[in-house]
Amino acid sequence: MKKAKFRKGNLPEKTCLACGRPFAWRKKWERDWDNVRYCSDRCRKKR
Template identity: 75%
Template sequence: MRRKGDLPQKTCAACARPFAWRRKWARDWDSVRYCSERCRRGAKSPGAKG
């Protein structure tokens, strides 16, 4: 079992906040770019702010 602080982290492409690995992203961690569904949706609309 890993501690929460030992998990890999990335920076969200929309809001620039750091987010940690989650089990549901295990298979496609390399392609994850956004910390949440809200950031993912907001990045696609042209006038959105993070």
């Protein structure tokens, strides 16, 4: 199965559960994107 390649103009987005801001996919979240819920450590700690 081939992995989808992400280009800067075609990055998936999610909405942060803490602040409600949209945030885009990052390389460091590649393996864990399905579990990412917050845009930053600050929002994750705020919950």
